[in-house]
Amino acid sequence: MPDDIFKQELLNALDALYRTARYMIGDPQQAEDIVHDVVAKALEARHTFRRGAEMRPWLFAILRNTVADYYRRRGRQFERVAIDDLEYDANEAVLSLDDQVLANVMDETIEKALAQLPEEMRLAVLLADVEGLSYREIAEALSWPPGTVMSRLHRGRKKLRQRLLQSSQIQAYLS
Amino acid sequence: MNSFSAQQEIDALLYAYLDDELSAEERAAFEKQLHRQPELRKRLEFERQFRAHFRQTVRQTEAPARLHARVEALLEAETSASPASASFRSWLAWLQGAVMLPRWAMAAAVLALLILLGGEVIQFVSTPAAPHTSFRRLAGKYDVYFTPEPVLDVQGDGEQIEAWFQSRVAWPVQPPVWPGWTLMGGRLAEFHHEPAVYLLYEGGNQRFAFIEFAPRASDFPEEKRQVVDGRALYVDEAFDHPVILWQEGDVGYGLIGDATQSVKDLVALLFRR
Known part of the structure; x- marks a missing residue:
C-alpha cells in the first residue's frame, strides 16, 4: 500500500480506534494514550500488513493487544468470557423488548450497560454493531475462530439488551 | 428440539x-x-x-482534537524519517523520465533544474538524519502525558512516588532530586510492551521528564552515541524535544526536555543530579 494511502487510512480509523479504546477501558485520557501507541506500533509494523488486506481488522488487532498490555500493567488480565456466560439463559428466551423500552433507553444507560459486559463480549459487540466489521473481520482482528465470534457476539448482544431492559424498568418504576 | x-x-x-x-x-x-x-x-x-x-x-464519541494533532505529528515525523521522502521520489521520477530525452536536452534540463530548484535539492541533501524510533516514541509519550497540562497517575514526595511504583515495575524506582526543580509526579507508561516510568519535574517555566524503562539494544543506536565525561549517552531530538538516553545495568534511563531546552541543557542536568 502506498505510504500516503496507508497514513490516510490510519487517520480515517482514528475515531473508531479511540471510541473502542474509550469503551474498553473507560478513561478518556488512557484511551488517548493507547490509540497514540497503536498508531506508533502500526507505523513500525507496517511491513507486516498484507497488501490488499482490510486495514481495520489489522488495526483493531493491534488495539486489542495494546489494551491487553494496559490491563497487564495494572496487574490484571483481559476479562475472558466465562463458560456460564456462553450458555443460554432460559430467562433471556422469554425476554420481551418493545418500542417503549427503546424510547426509555438513555445514552448514559447504554454506556453503563456496555461497561458491564465481559470485555471480550464488549469488544465483539463494539466491532460488529458500532464499527460494522463482518464476522470474518472480527475473527481476524481478535484471533478467534468464526464460531466463537458468533457465540460471543450473540451472547453479548443478548446480555446488553437484558441489562438495558432491567435498567429501563427500574427507571420507569422510579418515575 | x-x-x-x-x-x-x-x-x-x-x-x-x-x-x-x-x-x-x-x-x-x-x-x-x-x-x-x-x-x-x-x-x-x-x-x-x-x-x-x-x-x-x-458513535457520538470521537477522537479529541489533541489526539488528531498528536497523530498527525507522528505521521509527519515518519514521513520525514523515510529515506526516500516524497519530494525525493518526485525528483527521481522526473529524472527517470528525463533520460528518455536527447543527451543535450537532458543536460539542459538538469542544468535548469539545478539553477532553478537547486535550493530544494540542497535542502533535501542537507536534511538532518531523522530521529531514531525509540527517541520518537519516548518523546511522543511525553507530549501525550504532559502537554499542555500534565495528567499524572501519582503525586507526592519522592518516597510516596517510589512506593507507588514499587509493585508496578520490576526495578526499584527512586526519583532523583534536582536542586531548583520540583518533582510534580509520575506516570505509569508502556514501552516495548513493558511498564515504563515517566517522572515530571518543573522549574520556573520549564519542565523535563526523567524516564526509566526496560531497554532493548536497538534503543541505543551507535550513530546517536556520544561520550561525555567517560559516560556513553545517546542523544537526539524528536518532536521538538531534546532527548538523551543511557543504560545502567538492566534499566534504560532518559531525560526528555521541553521545547525551550537543548540537548546540552539536559546533559548539564544529568551531571548536576
Missing part, C-alpha cells in the same frame, strides 16, 4: 440475517419464515431500530 434451543436458533438466524452473514438460500428461507410470523417481523424491526440507536449513541 426443545423451546429454548429453538429460540436460540431463531435468535442466531435473526442476528445473522441483520449482519448480512446468511447465504442466499438461508436468507430466502428466513424471509419466508418472516412472512409467516408477524411476531418475528416485530422482533426484527425492534432489533434494527435498537442497533441504529446503539450505533448512533456510541
